Amino acid sequence: xxxxxxxxxxxxxxxxxxxxxxxxxxxxxxxxxxxxxxxxxxxxxxxxxxxxxxxxxxxxxxxxxxxxxxxxxxxxxxxxxxxxxxxxxxxxxxxxxxxxxxxxxxxxxxxxxxxxxxxxxxxxxxxxxxxxxxxxxxxxxxxxxxxxxxxxxxxxxxxxxxxxxxxxxxxxxxxxxxxxxxxxxxxxxxxxxxxxxxxxxxxxxxxxxxxxxxxxxxxxxxxxxxxxxxxxxxxxxxxxxxxxxxxxxxxxxxxxxxxxxxxxxxxxxxxxxxx
Amino acid sequence: xxxxxxxxxxxxxxxxxxxxxxxxxxxxxxxxxxxxxxxxxxxxxxxxxxxxxxxxxxxxxxxxxxxxxxxxxxxxxxxxxxxxxxxxxxxxxxxxxxxxxxxxxxxxxxxxxxxxxxxxxxxxxxxxxxxxxxxxxxxxxxxxxxxxxxxxxxxxxxxxxxxxxxxxxxxxxxxxxxxxxxxxxxxxxxxxxxxxxxxxxxxxxxxxxxxxxxxxxxxxxxxxxxxxxxxxxxxxxxxxxxxxxxxxxxxxxxxxxxxxxxxxxxxxxxxxxxxxxxxxxxxxxxxxxxxxxxxxxxxxxxxxxxxxxxxxxxxxxxxxxxxxxxxxxxxxxxxxxxxxxxxxxxxxxxxxxxxxxxxxxxxxxxxxxxxxxxxxxxxxxxxxxxxxxxxxxxxxxxxxxxxxxxxxxxxxxxxxxxxxxxxxxxxxxxxxxxxxxxxxxxxxxxxxxxxxxxxxxxxxxxxxxxxxxxxxxxxxxx
Numbered sequence: 063x064x065x066x067x068x069x070x071x072x073x074x075x076x077x078x079x080x081x082x083x084x085x086x087x088x089x090x091x092x093x094x095x096x097x098x099x100x101x102x103x104x105x106x107x108x109x110x111x112x113x114x115x116x117x118x119x120x121x122x123x124x125x126x127x128x129x130x131x132x133x134x135x136x137x138x139x140x141x142x143x144x145x146x147x148x149x150x151x152x153x154x155x156x157x158x159x160x161x162x163x164x165x166x167x168x169x170x171x172x173x174x175x176x177x178x179x180x181x182x183x184x185x186x187x188x189x190x191x192x193x194x195x196x197x198x199x200x201x202x203x204x205x206x207x208x209x210x211x212x213x214x215x216x217x218x219x220x221x222x223x224x225x226x227x228x229x230x231x232x233x234x235x236x237x238x239x240x241x242x243x244x245x246x247x248x249x250x251x252x253x254x255x256x257x258x259x260x261x262x263x264x265x266x267x268x269x270x271x272x273x274x275x276x277x278x279x280x281x282x283x284x285x286x287x288x289x290x291x292x293x294x295x296x297x298x299x300x301x302x303x304x305x306x307x308x309x310x311x312x313x314x315x316x317x318x319x320x321x322x323x324x325x326x327x328x329x330x331x332x333x334x335x336x337x
Numbered sequence: 338x339x340x341x342x343x344x345x346x347x348x349x350x351x352x353x354x355x356x357x358x359x360x361x362x363x364x365x366x367x368x369x370x371x372x373x374x375x376x377x378x379x380x381x382x383x384x385x386x387x388x389x390x391x392x393x394x395x396x397x398x399x400x401x402x403x404x405x406x407x408x409x410x411x412x413x414x415x416x417x418x419x420x421x422x423x424x425x426x427x428x429x430x431x432x433x434x435x436x437x438x439x440x441x442x443x444x445x446x447x448x449x450x451x452x453x454x455x456x457x458x459x460x461x462x463x464x465x466x467x468x469x470x471x472x473x474x475x476x477x478x479x480x481x482x483x484x485x486x487x488x489x490x491x492x493x494x495x496x497x498x499x500x501x502x503x504x505x506x507x508x509x510x511x512x513x514x515x516x517x518x519x520x521x522x523x524x525x526x527x528x529x530x531x532x533x534x535x536x537x538x539x540x541x542x543x544x545x546x547x548x549x550x551x552x553x554x555x556x557x558x559x560x561x562x563x564x565x566x567x568x569x570x571x572x573x574x575x576x577x578x579x580x581x582x583x584x585x586x587x588x589x590x591x592x593x594x595x596x597x598x599x600x601x602x603x604x605x606x607x608x609x610x611x612x613x614x615x616x617x618x619x620x621x622x623x624x625x626x627x628x629x630x631x632x633x634x635x636x637x638x639x640x641x642x643x644x645x646x647x648x649x650x651x652x653x654x655x656x657x658x659x660x661x662x663x664x665x666x667x668x669x670x671x672x673x674x675x676x677x678x679x680x681x682x683x684x685x686x687x688x689x690x691x692x693x694x695x696x697x698x699x700x701x702x703x704x705x706x707x708x709x710x711x712x713x714x715x716x717x718x719x720x721x722x723x724x725x726x727x728x729x730x731x732x733x734x735x736x737x738x739x740x741x742x743x744x745x746x747x748x749x750x751x752x753x754x755x756x757x758x759x760x761x762x763x764x765x766x767x768x769x770x771x772x773x774x775x776x777x778x779x780x781x782x783x784x785x786x787x788x789x790x791x792x793x794x795x796x797x798x799x800x801x802x803x804x805x806x807x808x809x810x811x812x813x814x815x
Binding site for chain 1: 354355358359362667668671672706707708709710711712713714716717730733734735736737746747750751753754757758759760763767770781783788791792794795796797798799800801802804805806807809810811814815
């Protein structure tokens with residue numbers, strides 16, 4: 063069992079898995095110490111199009127007791143180049159990421175896809191990646207927290223993005239985090255593990271097939287009756303959200319980080335058109 | 338046909354995948370047939386696999402055995418040839434489709450056959466054997482029910498295991514009525530359809546002098562050949578005719594009988610979701626008084642040794658043709674197999690066909706590795722753990738290499754890489770991108786010119802934020 067408590071504004075995490083163990087020894091370390099030097103890798107897409115998500119990660123991690131750094135030298139992980147067949151053009155981007163984030167104990171990425179690129183593809187480009195974590199991995203595996211103290215009174219359905227699911231293997235970590243959110247009504251998404259059809263440049267190169275996949279995904283999302291669709295990747299959310307918005311479907315795409323950052327004191331608000 | 342230098346692994350004149358896919362997507366009947374069939378078999382496979390606690394171990398074993406075979410292929414092939422010859426079989430080596438077709442046609446003629454019965458086989462499909470036989474005056478009869486439906490319908494296969502998956506039973510009834518004598522009153526009931534095919538094929542089995550098969554496995558230590566099928570029609574072909582000609586890809590070997598055990602577990606559960614395969618036929622050379630009196634084995638290369646030369650791409654040769662990757666693929670589910678323009682469709686086809694064909698300057702072949710969203714569902718189910726997404730990306734790089742160096746895409750990619758490689762340039766680009774808001778209403782861009790229209794035809798695009806996160810950080814915390 064895991065538990066945490068807020069003590070003088072700082073979060074303390076108990077690392078013993080058996081707080082009531084007969085030995086009676088309880089070791090407690092502050093989150094800051096547990097996570098070490100934490101950097102945020104916002105990713106180019108989130109940085110440019112979805113700054114709210116990156117702000118939410120900072121708010122969330124700071125609330126949990128981490129101090130977060132944002133190295134300004136960061137740009138893009140190079141996944142689009144690599145996956146489209148432009149290996150040589152991906153390499154300098156990979157080297158930039160490796161040098162910008164060198165020396166950190168944890169690099170938190172609000173994207174399963176970009177985290178997967180860094181962790182699993184960089185070695186193939188002869189770039190040694192640092193300790194990179196997708197957000198839910200960082201929360202559940204490193205901080206060992208499932209209840210982040212969030213409040214989100216909405217009906218939500220969760221789409222497990224392909225790379226977080228199959229490349230990183232985050233499993234049910236995002237769901238465990240969502241289940242602990244106060245006020246949140248979690249509805250299971252039918253055929254959740256089917257790809258939404260984004261696939262990076264696939265969405266352009268095979269736009270028709272991509273749209274056919276998107277149509278089925280949207281139909282499943284609408285079946286849930288949810289008013290918020292969440293995922294751990296803004297790229298997939300941009301795709302599904304773009305389709306839902308085109309249909310005026312009235313379902314908001316919201317990144318997992320924004321749900322977890324939302325509290326009763328500072329709740330998430332529907333983004334206004336003037337964002 | 339006529340062009341003997343061309344590898345028939347892809348169909349001549351096939352349009353690039355996106356074009357073919359567009360046509361397939363518009364075929365409502367096809368979409369319904371595929372959704373139903375792939376959905377059904379997907380669920381069944383998941384159930385069959387979940388029964389085995391050691392499934393992952395089996396996959397690892399399958400991968401390791403095949404990797405050993407590929408790494409020592411020369412040794413195993415010579416051992417296999419020796420064993421087959423010692424047991425009275427004759428081994429022929431074919432470097433490509435043309436050579437293999439020539440050998441089979443010559444052997445069929447020597448046996449005095451003007452008709453041959455065929456067991457379902459991907460290798461003979463890959464080399465276009467039916468066309469070659471027909472051109473040489475020998476009529477091939479497909480005896481696998483689905484393959485027969487494709488042949489009678491003058492159609493092309495759309496699936497490795499279920500080549501007529503794109504047809505429903507009413508369409509099949511119509512094909513039978515048009516091509517089989519005495520089927521005027523046929524209904525679309527599966528039992529009746531099967532009975533009609535059975536009556537048609539029985540006559541062929543009894544009269545054929547020559548059978549042609551492929552092979553699922555060859556056991557190097559004993560020279561045994563294995564064919565795995567569900568209907569029993571294959572066994573009829575393997576036992577009744579006097580002469581048996583088997584065309585086998587050189588990668589189909591396993592070292593020993595013990596290794597075969599792994600694959601006889603992996604294959605049926607992955608392909609048909611069966612615990613055990615219904616008809617597993619094994620033969621070793623010729624046996625006097627039992628089965629065919631002449632056995633010819635044609636060992637086919639057709640691009641395999643070239644594929645073996647690629648450290649990333651060679652894992653495609655582990656494939657045991659189970660089709661699990663087709664059934665889970667979200668792209669295949671929506672386009673069907675014919676859109677891939679090859680006998681090998683779906684994710685495995687997208688990595689196998691371009692490699693066997695060996696020509697990335699061919700626009701159709703070069704389009705295949707891009708026919709995937711890289712969702713990874715194929716890798717997850719592959720019984721021999723072929724990392725299909727990685728091979729797809731590897732082949733995409735080959736396709737890009739084969740393209741003109743200064744294509745608009747290449748220039749765009751190079752420019753973006755240059756911008757992204759320097760944070761200052763990136764931040765300038767972000768500020769410039771804010772101008773994109775002029776195209777937006779309510780924070781959404783609804784229409785862009787080509788190639789952006791590829792996105793905006795079916796989805797909105799969010800406008801870049803007024804202030805990027807990095808700019809916000811610099812302003813508030815920098």
